[in-house]
Each structure stands twice: as structure tokens, then as C-alpha cells.
Amino acid sequence: MSDFFGKLKKNIDKGVNKASKKSAEIAEKTKLQTQIMSLKNDKKNEISELGKVVYDMLKEGNLDEEAINLKFESITEIEKQINDKEEQKENIEKEGLAEESEESEESKEFEDVEVVEETEVIECPNCGEKNPTDAKFCQNCGTKLKD
Numbered sequence: 001m002s003d004f005f006g007k008l009k010k011n012i013d014k015g016v017n018k019a020s021k022k023s024a025e026i027a028e029k030t031k032l033q034t035q036i037m038s039l040k041n042d043k044k045n046e047i048s049e050l051g052k053v054v055y056d057m058l059k060e061g062n063l064d065e066e067a068i069n070l071k072f073e074s075i076t077e078i079e080k081q082i083n084d085k086e087e088q089k090e091n092i093e094k095e096g097l098a099e100e101s102e103e104s105e106e107s108k109e110f111e112d113v114e115v116v117e118e119t120e121v122i123e124c125p126n127c128g129e130k131n132p133t134d135a136k137f138c139q140n141c142g143t144k145l146k147d
């Protein structure tokens with residue numbers, strides 16, 4: 001029984017740790033999501049700026065390919081950052097899922113512990129007295145219970 005309460009406490013502690021870990025996960029995911037949104041916004045701005053730069057160049061009949069490439073590179077750099085953040089977010093999600101399946105296995109183990117042990121007795125073949133399993137002789141009549 002003491003083991004049961006030990007396990008119960010351990011499970012409660014684990015639950016608390018898991019809850020705080022879960023909220024840290026959510027906070028991290030939210031942070032990444034905000035960064036991704038801001039980067040996507042940057043990308044949109046850069047692309048529209050690239051369009052404007054190219055437009056001005058075409059208007060003046062002077063296409064500066066190097067300037068266009070620089071702009072393009074900064075856009076692909078933003079794209080790379082977006083991909084990195086998306087990947088980090090996915091990893092957090094994957095870790096969360098792995099932990100959830102681990103958790104269900106733990107609660108299964110916990111359910112097994114919950115089965116209350118029945119007090120086993122040996123019934124005396126002579127008088128029917130219920131004796132503890134470790135008793136060699138009946139507590140009532142003294143009949144030998146086991147070898």
C-alpha cells in the first residue's frame with residue numbers, strides 16, 4: 001500500500017511538471033509563431049520593394065542587375081529564417097506528441113497499481129476459520145494448514 005501512495009505522489013508530481021512543461025511549450029510555440037508572422041510580413045514588404053526598385057529601373061531604362069540580386073538574396077535569407085522557425089515549431093509539436101503517448105502508457109501502469117490487494121486467507125479444512133496465508137496451523141483449532 002505504501003508503494004501505491006508513493007506511486008500516486010510520483011504521478012501527481014509528474015503531472016505538475018508536465019503541465020508547466022506544456023505551458024512552456026505553448027509559450028515557445030506562440031513566440032515562434034509571432035516571429036514567423038513578422039518574418040512573413042518582412043518578406044512581403046521586401047518583395048513589394050523589389051517590385052518598386054525594378055519598376056523605377058525600367059522606367060529610367062537602367063536595369064541594375066546587382067541591386068536586384070541583392071534584394072533577391074535578402075528575400076531568400078528571410079525565407080530561410082521562416083523555414084528554420086517553422087521547423088523549430090514542428091519539433092516542439094512532435095516532442096509534445098511523443099510525450100503524450102508516453103503519458104498514456106504511464107497512466108496504464110498507474111491503473112494496474114490501483115487494484116486494491118485482497119487480503120488472502122487460508123480457510124481451515126477442519127473448522128473453517130480464516131487464517132493468514134503465512135499461518136502453518138489454524139488459529140482456532142490448531143489443524144495443520146500446509147506443509
Ligand SMILES: [Zn+2]
Pocket residue numbers: 124125126127128129138139140141142143
Ligand atoms: Zn481450524
